[in-house]
Amino acid sequence: MIAARLALAGLLVAAPLQAQLTRYLSAGLDAGSVKLQTAPISGTAEVLSGVVIGGSGSLSFRIVSLHGSYSEGNLTADSGNAASRDLVDGTLMLAIRPVRWLALRAGKHLRSYIGTSGTRRLETWEAGLRVEGPLVGDQVRAHVDAFRSLSASVNVGAALSHLQGGSAGVTFHLPRAPVWGRITYRIDQAETTDGGTETLDGIILAIGFGGR
Amino acid sequence: MARRLAGLFVALVLAGPATARAQSAADLLARGIRATHDLEFDSAAVWLRRAMSRPAPAALSDADRSRAMMYLGATEFFRDRRDSATAVFRRLIVADPRFRPDLLVFPPEVTTLFNEARLGTRAAAAAVPARTDIAGPGDRLVIRLYGSSIHDVTAVVSRYFGGTAGVAVRTLYSGALGDSLEVLWDGRDSSGIPADSGNYILRVASLGQDRRVVRTVEIPLAISSIRRDTVPWPLPPADSLLRPERTTGGGGTRSLVMGLVTAGAAIALPAMVAPDASASAGRYLVAGTATVAGIIGMLRARSPRPIPENVAANQQLRATWQRQADQVRADNEARRREARVTIVASPARVVESR
Numbered sequence: 001m002i003a004a005r006l007a008l009a010g011l012l013v014a015a016p017l018q019a020q021l022t023r024y025l026s027a028g029l030d031a032g033s034v035k036l037q038t039a040p041i042s043g044t045a046e047v048l049s050g051v052v053i054g055g056s057g058s059l060s061f062r063i064v065s066l067h068g069s070y071s072e073g074n075l076t077a078d079s080g081n082a083a084s085r086d087l088v089d090g091t092l093m094l095a096i097r098p099v100r101w102l103a104l105r106a107g108k109h110l111r112s113y114i115g116t117s118g119t120r121r122l123e124t125w126e127a128g129l130r131v132e133g134p135l136v137g138d139q140v141r142a143h144v145d146a147f148r149s150l151s152a153s154v155n156v157g158a159a160l161s162h163l164q165g166g167s168a169g170v171t172f173h174l175p176r177a178p179v180w181g182r183i184t185y186r187i188d189q190a191e192t193t194d195g196g197t198e199t200l201d202g203i204i205l206a207i208g209f210g211g212r
Numbered sequence: 213m214a215r216r217l218a219g220l221f222v223a224l225v226l227a228g229p230a231t232a233r234a235q236s237a238a239d240l241l242a243r244g245i246r247a248t249h250d251l252e253f254d255s256a257a258v259w260l261r262r263a264m265s266r267p268a269p270a271a272l273s274d275a276d277r278s279r280a281m282m283y284l285g286a287t288e289f290f291r292d293r294r295d296s297a298t299a300v301f302r303r304l305i306v307a308d309p310r311f312r313p314d315l316l317v318f319p320p321e322v323t324t325l326f327n328e329a330r331l332g333t334r335a336a337a338a339a340v341p342a343r344t345d346i347a348g349p350g351d352r353l354v355i356r357l358y359g360s361s362i363h364d365v366t367a368v369v370s371r372y373f374g375g376t377a378g379v380a381v382r383t384l385y386s387g388a389l390g391d392s393l394e395v396l397w398d399g400r401d402s403s404g405i406p407a408d409s410g411n412y413i414l415r416v417a418s419l420g421q422d423r424r425v426v427r428t429v430e431i432p433l434a435i436s437s438i439r440r441d442t443v444p445w446p447l448p449p450a451d452s453l454l455r456p457e458r459t460t461g462g463g464g465t466r467s468l469v470m471g472l473v474t475a476g477a478a479i480a481l482p483a484m485v486a487p488d489a490s491a492s493a494g495r496y497l498v499a500g501t502a503t504v505a506g507i508i509g510m511l512r513a514r515s516p517r518p519i520p521e522n523v524a525a526n527q528q529l530r531a532t533w534q535r536q537a538d539q540v541r542a543d544n545e546a547r548r549r550e551a552r553v554t555i556v557a558s559p560a561r562v563v564e565s566r
Contacts, residue, residue, distance in 0.1 A: 037489045039489075047490075135502065136505055136509040137512070140505045140508075142473075142502050142505070166477070168475075185495040185499075187482055187485050187486060188485065201482065201491055201492050201495075202492055203494030203498065
């Protein structure tokens with residue numbers, strides 16, 4: 001009985017609360033297929049791929065917003081005998097949107113490759129920009145973003161010179177509900193001081209709510 | 213009887229026409245009454261008829277005229293002219309339905325005959341104040357109806373044009389009238405609107421047993437009605453204030469450009485970021501999605517479609533005007549119902565039906 005009353009009270013409160021929250025909050029679940037290509041100066045090039053899943057969220061207030069994302073998955077060798085490894089990737093970015101179609105962002109990016117021989121962790125401070133625009137009214141919007149590291153470090157191996165990348169994607173909003181879906185192609189490349197590269201790209205599908 | 217006639221003749225000869233003309237109607241009435249009391253009924257009848265025939269301004273007052281007719285009826289009764297007495301009484305009742313004989317003056321035979329005549333005569337009288345001002349909700353024209361006997365009457369106010377009654381404005385009463393009745397009129401027509409200025413007539417009709425009008429009392433009414441001015445109707449929103457509710461069908465290039473830019477970025481990003489790497493083919497899926505969406509967006513933008521913000525803004529503008537119009541309508545309705553009505557009544561007259 002008490003549970004039923006609480007549920008009813010929750011329903012009554014949830015609708016207006018949700019209407020308020022979805023203006024400021026956005027959250028989604030991500031899943032995608034990624035490919036990692038390493039090309040060290042000395043050693044064997046590796047190509048690994050796998051599926052990653054994760055989530056993302058943002059908290060917006062007027063022109064300022066805070067974005068966070070997390071994903072993880074297991075990468076296995078496409079060919080050869082490269083050791084499989086787990087990928088863990090997370091970002092925390094602060095963004096300012098001076099105009100509706102442009103956002104400038106900066107923040108921390110952490111990425112780890114966890115293998116049997118140990119964990120290789122990349123840590124960067126990044127800055128980037130994101131351009132957004134409508135494709136079909138306000139229901140379908142496109143975005144393109146680019147970023148580059150301001151500082152980069154790695155815990156093992158050759159020092160990291162920089163990390164740069166970008167993404168392009170399309171977001172679909174339901175007309176009368178704060179629900180959205182997104183398809184994004186993302187690519188970034190880390191370059192070590194000795195000239196080696198490490199490229200991670202893939203296509204990410206996401207579904208979420210809020211942000212309108 | 214012969215002696216009485218002779219005496220009357222002598223009196224008339226002695227008095228002479230010139231003397232009679234010099235006497236006032238009141239004197240003639242007094243003589244007639246005195247002659248009646250002296251049982252000189254023939255001479256009394258002459259004096260009384262002469263008193264009643266005096267023209268204005270020497271004519272009898274209404275009360276004296278009623279009194280003279282009562283004495284004349286009694287005189288005729290005592291002269292064994294019962295039909296003539298009844299006719300006189302009927303004339304008296306029609307002229308003054310409220311009149312009742314003094315039981316101390318007239319013997320029961322006379323009063324009985326009077327009452328028989330009264331009960332057989334359907335006559336009504338109406339008394340209206342000479343002037344009535346209706347300024348507030350509680351103000352009314354008070355019409356007092358008096359009946360000679362119980363019978364049905366109708367009291368109707370009509371427009372009065374060129375000496376004839378026109379359209380009925382309001383039926384004030386329709387039903388039985390006993391001794392007396394008070395009817396009120398608020399100066400409005402049957403729909404509640406104050407009567408326009410002009411000439412009206414109040415007609416109180418006495419109905420016979422066959423529901424036909426026997427006789428009518430008519431009271432001319434002069435009405436002056438002062439109404440408040442109505443507020444002008446608000447103008448509807450001008451076209452210049454209304455926003456376009458549909459797109460013109462132009463544009464859409466921005467959607468296409470955005471789609472193509474996104475598609476190009478998805479395809480070109482690997483070359484810009486990692487030229488030496490083999491990029492995933494999934495980027496073509498994103499590029500294709502962005503291109504298709506851009507084309508759809510362009511086509512959609514080029515076909516006219518409603519602009520919800522403008523539609524809502526225009527609806528609000530029209531709703532605001534509608535509220536103002538409704539307010540003005542209600543205000544004007546109230547103003548039309550508010551009026552200061554002055555009713556001036558003229559003396560009543562009795563119209564016998566044929």
